[in-house]
Amino acid sequence: MERKLVTIRRIKELLPIKDADRIQLAIIDGWKTIVQKGAFNVGDYGIYFEIDSLLNLDDERFSFIQTTKTMNGVKSRYLRTIRLRGEISQGLIMPISSIKEIDSIVNGQPENFLEHDFADSIGVIKYEEPESNLSGEKMSSFPFYIEKTGEDRIQNVYEKLKERYEDVEFYPTLKMDGSSMTVCYVNNPAYFIGQDGIDRSENMKEQTWVASHRQVIRKPQPDPETGLLRKNAFYDTYEKLGLADKLTDWCIKNSKQIAIQGELLGPKIQKNYEKFEKNTFKAFYVYFIDEARRATPAEFDEICKELNIETVKIYEPIKPFKMFNNVDEILKFAEGFSEQGVEREGLVFKSNVLDKSGRPISFKAISNKYLVNKK
Template structure:
């Protein structure tokens, strides 16, 4: 499912903020954000920009950066993006504006309509690797790694309800995919969006450490995806002494399906490659948004570093009507976001 960075959403509720005369709290989908008091009421439609959105250079958005001490111009700073912040003690995630401010949007307005392209909203991305490391396109036929945040798709909780499930730790690293190119038979290492040249970079050092080329040549239909973690990767919040690989997906290139949890565990045990840590599993999922956000918070083992969050899936693969693909979503720790996590 493609993420809707900007969309038309209905206000579920408006709540007062103690000791605040000019602002109040609005709830949209599973999100909450601070808005100007009296601008919207429950049931109203608004334009909602999610966190990690980069608003366009447009007079309707200049208030976001115009009052920053290090910004003298009304022109948007190049690195500006919407982040999780705390205002008057309240968590605010995203931006909600009245739909009347956007006359370019065509009636009738429908809740959930994606208006990202119409408004020129873009997504913030971490810096790409050095161009000399890029070899070419991503491994053909293998889905790129990405998960929707539960706040954007709260109905997935109903889809998972009652099913056997597994929650795994979301490692704060960089995404990596390894597999055999089905046309050329060549072992391929990929970052989030591109294949990486063979060399002394972290991807290939990790591939050598875990003997991934030999293992996957013996199972050429399977590709593995996970996080590279360790020194020099993000902020090394796991506190590791050397680069490591933690797998979260095993993908069958012949059937075009991900392996279920137990199958993936068995395969990774066979090739001696570690899987991401399991935080919780059970026979019948019964969590709500509040309990998941509480579970997402915590520290990486052996550290005082906030963990990024959790990824939640059924133990047996299931196609989600909401997501238009596999049922899988992430819950990011609000403590992690407030302390500078991306």
């Protein structure tokens, strides 16, 4: 699910900060952001930039943002979670009038644009960590027929979910900091990927492949000089676990086309935050391609057991919207330790209940401790 990085939001509350005369804490839906005193009143609309936004380095309107990141060779200003005067501050909110590109679109009617993402209007993009140099050669872009991983943050959906699902059980699952890996089986020729590096012919009846977050990975090819295979962590793990055969057998038996999405963890994957000694694949979703939906927790558990595929840790189900009174309590619950004793990234909450579009209800809570410490 694509994040809306630049949106119009309303100031819900303005809270004082201890021993701070010039700043206060703005409550924007479930987010907390430090603002200058007098910049906003309760009920005002503003332009809210979510954390992970990359903003134009040369735009003077953002010159006060000191943190920078480089992505695809371009250096930009970067919005990250910070702690100031003992308070967590996430994102940035600015008066609508201060961003002319958006002000001219809104034209004095901000309430009509609450669902709109203005990122393109002002050239804001989401920062993404560079993929591991062990991800291999690109065979194609990530396929259109599989939904990329990602959930809404609880800060953006708390009120809506609490109103509708207070009595619903969710399974908290461990969110891990590795590299996204997807394995897939298809037998519909419209879904076949046909570039160099894969055995494809007119008589081909089925296909399996492995992908990173952004691309399907080409089968390792011999180095033209040494003749040795150019190995990569994704394909190596895919082959060692026998995922192609496992998926093929299960899908033929059950007349399905599916993808299994998970986290690749290991010594040279994303600086090995999780401290794994060898490359390890942990599944966290199954995607039914024909139904264009993710599996429910119950379906996921059954399939992974049948395939003997390791999963991320799944905790006992709870009713979060009855158990917790606000966003802060859910975020606090998301704090804790991962498998190897490091500060966990957070939790993803999944329910067996489907929403109106037929998708299992889910959301994520990212640990503020993790975010503050992550550079």
